[in-house]
Amino acid sequence: MRAVPQQAEESQARQDVRPLTGNEAIARGAWEAGVRVAAAYPGTPSTEILESLAEYPAEDVHAQWSTNEKVALDVAIGASFAGARALAAMKHVGLNVAADAFMSQAYIGANGGLVLAVCDDPGIHSSQNEQDSRIFGQLAGVPVLEPSDAQEALDLTRLAFEISERFDTMVIVRGTTRLSHTRSPVAVGERSAPPARGFVEDPGKNVMIPAHARRRHVAVVEREAKLKAYLETAPINRWETGAANFGVITAGTCYPYVREVLPNASVLKLGASWPLPEALIKRYCESVERLFVVEELEPVIEREVRALGFRAEGKEFFPRVGEFSPEIVRAGFEKAGVLAPRAHKRAWTPEPLARPPVLCAGCPHTSSFMAVRASGARVAGDIGCYTLACLDPLRGLDTTVSMGSSIGNAIGIWRGGETRPVLATIGDSTFLHAGIPGLIDAVYNQANITVLILDNHVTAMTGGQDHPGTGKTLRGEESPRVDYEALARAVGVKWVRTVDSYDLAAMYQNLREAIAHRGVSVLISNRPCVLDPVKIKGPALAVDNEQCNACQSCMNLGCPALTWGDDTFEARHKVKIDGSLCIGCTLCAQVCSVDCIKPAAKVNS
């Protein structure tokens, strides 16, 4: 329970209370728990966990960007083997990448406390799906703690390390976008690092050959029972009493929504959504006449409660898709007859303007996809800002599956009988993450495809993180840069070239030659991101309004700095440039059919 303001002010005087996001609180919790090694691959909404950890002293914690989530988890596992407390952070789909290591480590357990922070994205704000990571906990027999706000994110992360060491298990701290990106007051504590445990030689536990793994599986099942017994009385579960006519079981970020619409109802708030404290749940179910389970995405808790023999109502009232909100939870309880329907006051609602995210003004991907579109190729896309090129007017890619899929997809599209040239487009960070095995496969199996590496020198989509191709680490130290040309040649690619993304003619020309090459060709479109690590800004261009013939060639770039002016030519809108957005990349001037786009100084004089 939170205090009223006056009390809050007093307690603030005693305690250090800071406004932290869920991600910052997870980082703080890990630091306070004495984490020594942390690794992650950036992914919305989890990215800021490692960025935030990197702000703590380097002597306390080694924090690193790894090439992908599997490597990140393996690094954390290694640190745990060595007896240090370790954390890996990733988004929900990152756990798919790390799943191989994850499932094996579930058998091995933990020497130094091993915590996996996984951030789901219900509502798919910035992902390719909205899978529910809690099911991974069930699958692996690994406990899943679910914070409902930033304070709990800190407290549960600290606790996770203790549970990890006490029960010899990896522990998942599961957040969602709403937790990650909500800032609320958090009382922070001090760091108390336990002494390092050192490497413990125990091949029967640490080496997963079949004979050992069979024994360890038994240990996993026994461990789950012990965890259940622990969670029966753990203070992270809260039974908040209310009237007995109905009760709600909930966890994580759904809890505040339930409290918002039912401030006085009986609620059992679970601190862990796996494993479940069965005796506690039984007692709770028996205390109320009607039982609801409110959880985002899959009915994980609901199914378990039903398996205990109780009639739980949940997914018939609360959707299985999308993010929850107070409105959705209220609507569910109204439908269930628990809340009286509110009189619907239909507010005046003008038709909303469509404003999908777009590539930035001056984005080097723009020219890459102008060339891609002109090539007439079938294009397998990948994950990154450039996925936005699937929208009009660039409309330059045909498929996007998951990180690094583009190259394998392209091989399959070509083998599957596609008659057009086949192209894979993949960003630099994504290429390093999971694209290299695909490229080797393409060479090995003699595919006839072109791989366009969109090298903007940064992991742009998640806000500009470094990777092995940037020459900098998470803490900003210099490190060797991956040489993509040398890498491609080393795996056997014969046709490799690098071209300046801003040279549109060269882009067109080289892409055409790359496609004409029989076998695997690699073209690297090379220009830094305009936002990160430094915001690029050059002198803005302007349109000579007299000369513009409104042909719309430049509008095909989809550049946000280009828009329609007030004048028309033959009933088509002339174009104008928003000087505050334009960075002077000159792509529009390069496609202009009448040369009416020039430096602003020249047009205005």
Add this chain to the structure above:
Amino acid sequence: MSGPKTSRSSLEGEKNRPAAAAAAAREPMNVLIVGVGGQGVIMVSKALAWLAQSKGFEVKQSEVHGMAKRGGSVFSHVRFGAQVFSPTIPQGEADILVALEWAEGLRWLPYLKAESGIFICDTKRIVPPFACLNRRPGAPLRYSRETPAEVKAHVAEGYAVDATAMAERLGNERAANVVLIGALSSALEFSAAEWEKAISAFVPKKTVAVNLEAFRLGRAWIDEARTESPQAEASPEPRLPGAEAPVQVRLEITRAWCKSCDICVKVCPERCLRLDAERIAELTDPAKCTGCRLCEFLCPDFAIRVHREASPERDGARA
């Protein structure tokens, strides 16, 4: 520092402050801040959240970023009070809606409290490339057409501020968000000095002076707007490129003259030309052709002619 005032209308003896003063000790105060990626929505919400927390309130500030940076719609919910549960504001419960862009303000109107909500919106228009997709002759821009007067008629209390122009006059267009903080400040019971402290903490060091000026300008503007007659409005009605009489476009291709050079296919902005089986230029999608004449101008063999004819009964002007 004193606790939040729950009664009595004003801290500085100024009359005529908007009515949504913080009864936040009982019910959370809900402020929704919206705009377009890069405008500084998050900075506004951080400053407000910081200020509210420094006054002892429980504060939740929730936003979603990621894709938002790419020129998409950005929003941030700020809720503060004695106790706040949901990090997001339920529809119809926002006390104040601050919009840094006109169409974004309109988008979030359903979140505003119908009977008492305050709407503060920059008249700045950021037209997305999506609004310019229909390039047929005579097609209008697809941008919100509601005027400030219309919007004000539908909200309890509405202000259309040309904050961007005000910031431009100060020499820094990027301070527009702080002009809006100035306008917002007048609706909440925090003192001007406290606001200025919050702003100084969240803007780049070099721009503190201009931002404080922007804050004062916004605060003075809304005080004046409140005392003037409600019709008096500083901002002009936005002028949108209108629709013209629709025309029909017809492409005439002289097959005998075409030598398959492909130039027209490559330059067509609508990408609606191709070479057919006999490698002669052909129009694939007549509905897409805007009659821009690039192919006509650039064809080395004069094989393409563009005819623009008045179309009597076409509703081509519809977006």
